[in-house]
Amino acid sequence: MKISVIIPTMDEPAIADVLHDVLDALQQHSVELIVVDKSKDETATRAAELGAKVIHQTGTGYGDAYITGFQHISEDTETVVILDGDYTYDPYDIPKLLQAINDGADLVIGARFALMDKGAMSRRNALGNRLLTALIRVLYHVRITDSQSGMRAIRRSALDRLKLESPNMPFASEMIIEAQKENLAITEVPIRYRNRVGRAKLYPFRDAFSILFTTIRLVRDYNPIVIFLPIGLALILIGLAYGTTILIEYTTTGIVTRLAGAVLSVFLILTGLQITLFGLLADIILTNLRRR
Ligand SMILES: Nc1nc2c(ncn2[C@@H]2O[C@H](COP(=O)(O)OP(=O)(O)OP(=O)(O)O)[C@@H](O)[C@H]2O)c(=O)[nH]1
Numbered sequence: 001m002k003i004s005v006i007i008p009t010m011d012e013p014a015i016a017d018v019l020h021d022v023l024d025a026l027q028q029h030s031v032e033l034i035v036v037d038k039s040k041d042e043t044a045t046r047a048a049e050l051g052a053k054v055i056h057q058t059g060t061g062y063g064d065a066y067i068t069g070f071q072h073i074s075e076d077t078e079t080v081v082i083l084d085g086d087y088t089y090d091p092y093d094i095p096k097l098l099q100a101i102n103d104g105a106d107l108v109i110g111a112r113f114a115l116m117d118k119g120a121m122s123r124r125n126a127l128g129n130r131l132l133t134a135l136i137r138v139l140y141h142v143r144i145t146d147s148q149s150g151m152r153a154i155r156r157s158a159l160d161r162l163k164l165e166s167p168n169m170p171f172a173s174e175m176i177i178e179a180q181k182e183n184l185a186i187t188e189v190p191i192r193y194r195n196r197v198g199r200a201k202l203y204p205f206r207d208a209f210s211i212l213f214t215t216i217r218l219v220r221d222y223n224p225i226v227i228f229l230p231i232g233l234a235l236i237l238i239g240l241a242y243g244t245t246i247l248i249e250y251t252t253t254g255i256v257t258r259l260a261g262a263v264l265s266v267f268l269i270l271t272g273l274q275i276t277l278f279g280l281l282a283d284i285i286l287t288n289l290r291r292r
């Protein structure tokens, strides 16, 4: 089986070790190493010395690096493996991912939580990951535990069907959501996760927000009802509940003391109705567009 292994790098001092282990772990296969580099240090030279095809990234971002790398995959590649160049993922786990592909999966995600070295993932990142994963699980019904894992294997034919556009960290979520939209078989296998060698390129706050907003945007674009219906219905319910108290007061006393409250409840009900109808309408339009 021909495998392309793609690694994005931005000043990664452990790149030689990572590449060495990838080659050693995949001795049985025909392997193409693609390193998409945006380094100021000697990462690119070291990668080239180990036989990697080094692509100098002109754009920026983690997602952009992969999108660039995917354009350089050889014609005859059947499976694509992706991982970080920072030594956190153990290349000797790659055969496990390939086994899952052999067993019928289209996209295999390495799940890190069961076999994580102490300190490899900060509590904050772990919590953010859990929240995003829960969001994707609930909204897209994908059974995964580690949506932000960077070690994955995907069938070439499956990869070609995904519309991947996120230039930064949301790329990881986008890949899963796109795969689910295409009805691909997604599975997880437990993998090890180690402490990083070299400086982190992730900006926890900026990236957490950007990943969250992208996930919400993807949901909105794909499944507007999931976003608009709950908001619309919630407003209607709040408006109705509050309006009812005013109505009860009116029927018992014959006067309306809370005029502003009455206006507000009507406003909430009408706004909620508008949002609900907009969600339904967007859903009808999208369903029809997809049918074409
Ligand atoms: N080419 C390229 N590589 C990048 C870019 N941003 C990050 N990377 C690489 O992508 C991989 C993942 O980035 P990391 O900084 O490890 O992000 P992370 O794994 O979420 O964060 P850590 O927990 O600190 O490891 C690493 O190999 C980085 O060198 C980029 O803009 N361009």
Ligand SMILES: [Mg+2]
Pocket (backbone or CB within 6 Å): 084, 086, 088, 196
């Ligand atoms: Mg990393």
